[in-house]
Amino acid sequence: MVRPADAAAPLSPFVHLRRISWAETDAARIAYTPRFLDFAVEAIEAWWRDRVGTDWYEMTVDRGIGTPFVHVALDFRSPVTPRDTLATTVLLVRLGGSSLRFAVAGRVGERLVYEGTLVCAFVDAAALRPVRAPEEFRAALEREVALAALGARG
Template sequence: MPFVHSRRILWGETDAARIAYTARFLDFAMEALERWFQERLGCGWYEMNVDLGIGTPFVHASMDFRSPVTPRDVLDSEVRLVNRGRSSLRFAVTGRIGERLVYEAVLACVFVEAAAMKPVPAPERFAAALAAEDALGACQTQAGPGGA
């Protein structure tokens, strides 16, 4: 199953127009990605940095805004691994309120040795989980937009 992170939009995330402040959308996508790391790889960013000495700085982010959200909404952000390199991961993150498309984002990060900020191969301990995500992505691509 695709990974989906659900969260309610909070009042403090809105602006004078009473909709979520534009800059928060990247936060929504990044929050979903961190949950993906925790759930799918079994290790959050803090643990990776502190316990493993590995960072995952983001080197690319692009986002299209499709529809506003308010504190009445529960945002579902679907995270898909769309490309895995030796050291890099590229994700598609899609936000929806029900069937309504809210945002589409592409984000890429690189595994690095945290102290030196030098790229390193994806840790072997994540190999099986990343292979499973590759297989899931291939299934979703064959099924067309929205997966199976």
């Protein structure tokens, strides 16, 4: 269920923590490159639950609204191993009529590991046609865009 927008909105960016596992590594003993998209998407899904109060399963099954990704760009800066805890910051940098643009940055401590941009679109889950961002989410989404803009200026 979507939680109501409240005045006590978070004042800091959302950060998702996860430990890198042995199963996520390759022959070079570092995280396998395609896993970074999983790390980013996992962090964005956690952002939905924390900041909007719903998740993709609930939106798709209960509301008939999907949010497929339509664009992804990732840059790799530094390898990670199973010794590392990855902290991925998620910012909603743009709210369009039917789209959302996220900026993600993964760090281990102060070391930048990856960064990227992901865009998803609100769609009717059955027809896969774009729909406007639902009004019930707009206040939370607008608050997150404002938070990202504050960070860009500061």
